[in-house]
Structures are given as C-alpha cells and as structure tokens.
Amino acid sequence: MTQSVLARISLAAALVLVSIAGVGTAVEAAPQQDKKLKLGDAAPPLDGITDWVQGEKPNLNVGVHVIEFWATWCGPCRRAIPHLNRIYRKYQSPAFSVVGVAADERGTAMQENVTGVRNFVKQQGAAMSYRVAVDTAQDAKRRYMEAAGRSGIPCTFVIGRGGRVLWIGNPHDDRFEKIVDLAIANKYDPILTPKGFEALEAAKRAANLRNWREAYMHLDKGVEVDPPLFGWLIVERYVMTLEQEKNEAEAKAYLRRMFPGIATDPYSLGIVVDALCKDPRISTRDLDSAMVFAEQMKRASGAMQAPGLAAVALVHATRGELDQAVEVQTTAFLGAPVDEKPEMKRRLDEYQRMKARRDQAKLFSE
Numbered sequence: 001m002t003q004s005v006l007a008r009i010s011l012a013a014a015l016v017l018v019s020i021a022g023v024g025t026a027v028e029a030a031p032q033q034d035k036k037l038k039l040g041d042a043a044p045p046l047d048g049i050t051d052w053v054q055g056e057k058p059n060l061n062v063g064v065h066v067i068e069f070w071a072t073w074c075g076p077c078r079r080a081i082p083h084l085n086r087i088y089r090k091y092q093s094p095a096f097s098v099v100g101v102a103a104d105e106r107g108t109a110m111q112e113n114v115t116g117v118r119n120f121v122k123q124q125g126a127a128m129s130y131r132v133a134v135d136t137a138q139d140a141k142r143r144y145m146e147a148a149g150r151s152g153i154p155c156t157f158v159i160g161r162g163g164r165v166l167w168i169g170n171p172h173d174d175r176f177e178k179i180v181d182l183a184i185a186n187k188y189d190p191i192l193t194p195k196g197f198e199a200l201e202a203a204k205r206a207a208n209l210r211n212w213r214e215a216y217m218h219l220d221k222g223v224e225v226d227p228p229l230f231g232w233l234i235v236e237r238y239v240m241t242l243e244q245e246k247n248e249a250e251a252k253a254y255l256r257r258m259f260p261g262i263a264t265d266p267y268s269l270g271i272v273v274d275a276l277c278k279d280p281r282i283s284t285r286d287l288d289s290a291m292v293f294a295e296q297m298k299r300a301s302g303a304m305q306a307p308g309l310a311a312v313a314l315v316h317a318t319r320g321e322l323d324q325a326v327e328v329q330t331t332a333f334l335g336a337p338v339d340e341k342p343e344m345k346r347r348l349d350e351y352q353r354m355k356a357r358r359d360q361a362k363l364f365s366e
Contacts, residue, residue: 039168049140055130060163068154073106094339114136154171196230199222227265256289317354329351
C-alpha cells in the first residue's frame with residue numbers, strides 16, 4: 001500500500017481514537033450492530049464462529065483473506081465455488097485464505113445446519129478446498145453483512161495486509177480476481193484503485209468509438225496519479241494501442257516512456273513481463289522489451305532476486321531458449337523463500353518438460 005494510503009488510514013485511526021476518548025464508556029457499551037463497516041476499516045474478528053467444518057479460523061491481521069458469505073441453497077453461491085477455489089489454489093499459502101461463511105442456512109436446528117454444510121462440503125471434495133464455517137450464532141453476519149449494510153448473498157469481503165477491509169462486493173464481479181491479485185501484491189488502495197477501474201471503463205467506451213485520444217487520456221491520467229500503484233493500467237494501455245488501434249510503433253514507444261516511472265517497482269515490472277509473454281490478447285509479442293523489463297525487475301528486487309530471475313526465465317522460455325530458462329529458473333528456485341518455492345518448482349518442472357519434448361523431437365528428426 002502506498003505511503004499516502006497508510007497516512008490516510010493512520011489519520012482515520014487517530015480520529016477514531018480521539019472520538020472514543022471523548023465519549024468514554026458510552027462507546028464501549030454500544031451494541032455491535034450499531035457499528036458501521038466501511039472500506040479501510042479494521043476487519044471484524046471471526047471469534048463468534050465456533051463451527052469450522054473445514055480448516056480453522058485464520059489470523060486476519062496477517063496476509064490477505066477473502067471472506068465470502070454464502071448458503072448451500074443459493075444458486076449464485078454454488079456457481080461462485082469453482083472461481084473461489086481456483087483463486088485459493090492460485091495463491092495457496094499460510095498468508096492467504098479463502099473463507100466461506102454459511103450464515104443463512106434454512107435448517108430448523110443449529111446442528112442440522114452444521115451437518116448440512118459439512119455434508120455439502122464433503123460432496124464437493126477437492127472442488128471446494130478452502131476454509132468453510134457455519135455462523136450458527138450469526139455473529140459474523142452481524143459484524144460484516146449487517147454492519148456493511150449488505151443483505152444479498154454471495155457477498156465477499158477482501159481483507160488486505162494489516163487486517164483492513166479493501167473491497168466489498170459480489171464474487172461474480174468482473175473486477176474481483178484482479179482486486180485479489182492487487183491485494184496480494186499490496187497494490188490495492190480502497191480509495192484510488194476504484195478510480196482506476198472507472199478510468200479503464202471510460203477508456204474502453206472511447207476505444208469502441210475509435211476515439212484513441214480520449215481513451216488514452218483516461219488511462220494516462222490514472223497512471224499519472226501513482227505509476228507503481230497503477231502498473232496494471234499500463235498493460236491495459238499497451239494492449240489497447242497494440243491490438244485495437246493496431247499501432248505497434250506507438251505501443252513500443254509507450255512502454256519506453258513508462259519504464260522510468262516503474263523502474264524501482266518489481267511488481268509493476270513483473271506484470272508488464274507477464275503480459276508481454278503470456279497475455280492471450282497480444283498477437284505480436286515484443287520479447288526484447290520483455291527482457292529489458294525482466295532484467296530491471298531482477299535489479300530492482302535487491303537481495304530477493306527470485307521473482308526477477310523467474311521473470312528472466314519466463315522470457316527465455318517464451319523465446320524458446322529452454323536451456324537458459326531451466327538454468328535461470330533453477331537459480332530462482334534455489335534462492336526463493338520457503339513460501340515461494342512451490343510456485344518456483346512448478347515453473348521449473350514446466351520448463352524441464354518443454355526442454356525434454358524439444359530434445360526428443362530433435363532426436364527423432366535427425
């Protein structure tokens with residue numbers, strides 16, 4: 001999160017403390033349901049939940065968490081399960097959790113509700129591998145749903161690093177996975193990031209009319225606010241220029257112009273590399289620029305070079321330089337922190353399989 005955001009949150013926290021000091025014990029005596037939950041607030045605890053049918057209560061003050069309120073009878077909730085499970089698998093680590101809180105079951109007895117949810121989860125098996133709880137006393141529902149003025153399910157709360165509520169919405173929202181991605185990278189600002197999404201939608205409307213000047217104006221204004229925070233908008237601007245306007249020269253020039261603004265930010269450099277190598281919207285891949293950004297990512301990462309090395313390996317693999325990809329990814333794997341090793345190993349295994357297939361094809365062609 002940017003320093004400006006931390007400053008706003010600290011100021012908000014200070015104002016809350018002053019307010020509490022001013023009214024004394026009257027605030028302490030206020031019922032929980034009178035407290036309103038807003039973006040940027042501390043996430044309420046999950047202490048009132050006693051029935052954890054899968055997994056255990058997460059520590060909301062550490063890492064990033066997705067808390068979804070759902071019910072077994074709710075069709076949209078059921079349809080959200082594969083998406084939530086995929087996100088959980090994508091980021092599975094001690095510092096990330098997805099929690100499904102069933103707070104609206106329709107059984108006539110509490111134990112009947114717990115048994116029903118447990119059986120449902122068991123039937124789902126690996127398709128629903130994240131944490132699941134039954135809010136029998138509806139304590140979490142009061143602290144989250146009612147406090148936030150929400151009544152419909154599914155309803156999802158994204159909790160960022162430091163235990164703050166970053167986003168509240170429907171898991172079927174097109175922005176949801178991007179919001180989780182940004183929260184994981186500590187790049188989601190509950191005040192500024194929504195404005196970035198607004199800028200992107202305005203740019204898309206202008207691009208549909210082939211009004212490139214207006215489209216780029218919306219995106220450029222967003223990026224100018226905080227280039228490292230809006231590195232993902234740089235990718236959107238590049239793709240729009242390359243694939244919709246069909247202006248390859250300007251797309252390359254745009255990357256060159258944006259490079260200095262994100263040169264010290266490994267995350268933004270990394271998402272540019274990923275896009276240049278893997279974004280399915282891109283038909284012509286500028287792998288020379290991708291390597292420039294990947295090498296800078298490695299330098300900007302300081303002592304923690306594993307992600308930067310992995311970016312360099314990705315460019316090599318995309319170029320078909322599989323010997324170099326395996327060599328560099330091996331170094332990335334060996335130097336990665338424990339929680340990053342599984343992903344680094346997955347990539348290394350993938351490059352080794354690609355290399356083995358290439359070598360086998362060469363053998364048979366001789």
